[in-house]
Amino acid sequence: MKLTLEPEDVLAIARAVVAELQAGSLPDHVDQHASPLGPRRHVAAIRSGKLRGVQVGRRWLAKRDDVDAYVATLATKKRKRSAEHDLAAELGIEVVQ
Numbered sequence: 471m472k473l474t475l476e477p478e479d480v481l482a483i484a485r486a487v488v489a490e491l492q493a494g495s496l497p498d499h500v501d502q503h504a505s506p507l508g509p510r511r512h513v514a515a516i517r518s519g520k521l522r523g524v525q526v527g528r529r530w531l532a533k534r535d536d537v538d539a540y541v542a543t544l545a546t547k548k549r550k551r552s553a554e555h556d557l558a559a560e561l562g563i564e565v566v567q
Contacts, residue, residue: 500537501529507541515540 475483505512513530516523521540523532558565 498534499531500534501531505532505537507537512537 500512502509502512507515512521512523512532515521516525516530516532521532522536523530525531555565
């Protein structure tokens with residue numbers, strides 16, 4: 471049995487497959503491409519254990535709440551550092567790193 475498809479049919483099948491995959495995706499999980507951390511930092515955080523996640527095929531998934539909490543801790547650390555630098559600047563102290 472030989473099946474012949476027109477290009478429009480192939481395109482319709484491809485669109486249906488994409489729609490099915492998107493519908494079946496996990497809305498409470500974030501992969502490295504949708505992460506606010508960016509792909510490299512997202513994967514690095516999971517591999518280092520700073521962020522809980524799992525690899526599924528080529529995707530690295532983490533719970534959206536965990537990613538948001540991790541981003542919040544990074545923002546807090548960044549703010550503390552800049553506040554210390556601001557204080558040092560006000561006091562006329564040069565900070566050497």
